Amino acid sequence: MTRAPHYPLEGVASWNMNTTCNYRCSYCTQRFVDDRGQWARDLPRFIAGFLALPGDWEIKLSGGEPFRHPDLLGCVRALADGGRRVSVVTNLSAPLDELIEFAAITAARPGLISASLHLEYTTPEAMIEKLTALAPHHRGKTVVTCVATRASLPRLPAIAAEFAAAGLRFRVQPEKQDREVIDYADDERDVLIQLGGHNGTGAIAPSFEGRPCWAGARYLIVDHQGEAYRCYPARRQRAERLGNLLDGSLRLASEATPCRYQYCNCTVPQQRGMVMGGA
Template identity: 40%
Template sequence: MSARRPTVEWQVCGVCNYDCSYCIQSPHRRIGAPSAEDVERFLAFFRALGAASPGAPGAMPEPRAWEVKMTGGEPFASDAFLTRIVPGLIAETPHVVSVLTNLSASEAELARFATLTRGRLGIVSASLHLEHVEPSRFVDKARALRAQMDPSASLVVNTVLVPGRLAQVLAARALVQAAGLRLFPQVMKIGKGVARYADDEREPLAQLLGRAPTPRDANTAPSWQGRTCWTGVDYFVLTQRGDAWRCRTAKRFDEGFLGNVLAGTFAPAPAPTPCPYSICPCTVPANRGMIDMIDLSNEKEALA
């Protein structure tokens, strides 16, 4: 088990330049980006979050660095991403910056991101969407970014295991691994559950997922129901409109609302509680140590 690493997953925008058939966000929600005024209010919130740790009784409050993992939509599709959001987080807060991106940004934009985040980058989760990109071109871009970014940071290529297309994923994995990168497979989610795979896909599925994968190895959307979970306390999901939720599943069930950071009503949960859900579709909380009793034995690997 690993120590908890406080993390906020911030959906910096809804807009995305792709339209993947398996996207868990419906097209009518994949729109919008915060106004310049709201970007400033988000940055003010992150400044306050970084100074929020009360420390020991009687002691001065100490800055507390969170990991701010930015998602979308596609974060680079937001005009403010490289001009204000990333520079502001680096210059004005103590936080570590991570990003989930489809890597469609230009080489120049990715190089700018690598430069801006040097010394403060956590993880780049690069999503390989085989419906939109040619794998070798994607791998070239990922390799170039890997070479430019913080040596101590991680870059992981993730991809969705779409039923009927596992051979494509296996071929892409060979390219990713040949480039010295790691492929993080994710079972496909549908509604509140996972997709069904045909019987003749068991073998390729096993090749991709491995034996008894932990959240470090793959996203199999397991159930941690009943385990003590610290999401809401040391982890939360933040939407582009400022709404904060305990975790993605809680948001989906319209539960675990923590207030709105733009309205100044955000308040984290006071204590961890047992997970009430039968599916945990995102590995970020598990890989940041939010769920008690998970053995993440291969700690050496990058996080997804």
């Protein structure tokens, strides 16, 4: 069996804190969720749960659209005051002053702003303008991602060049339907690979099946009700549940264990060296 990577000093919890979103993208993986109006309500218990995680952690906020959570900034402040690094995955539609406030609150330990470009609702130019205005306030990393639908794929090389010219990292994410990457044609796959593959990993559907991965020990995902799973494929299959962050039942693994999944769409473990062979 492949050797496990070194113990990741900083763990990462991806928190899907709400299903609420102001967009309705045609390819949204949450569009079949029964209720798109749910959000994490008992914030003090969530904050206490995240601050109680053992060791050093980054909390990566996503949704839905986290800036649609009614107390997003209060929540970010409480996590940052507790010493957690806070990152966010956002469609960047929030007003600029709210984005600047997020950057100010997280300035002591800045995280990642992952801005998702949704071409059904906004333009590359509008996003570049907003990120350029935000740049002097945000000391952490910024990345722009875009789902490569069949309709958008032909435009993406030019869009990638636009972001590169603005000094911004641009990554593509293959479209999924029914939880699987869509059946791209060979020429479409070539374009995707030229654009870096899934989130810059170089592959369209990365697989680490059988390899030791720290997800479940130093990475986990938590939903708006506190339910915790090892990673996104685990949650999809309702496997490797870790318990609930809110009721004291959360149990993290103590070491890296073999990946059980054929397809890994979890960017964090791949990009943070939590699984051997990641980007």
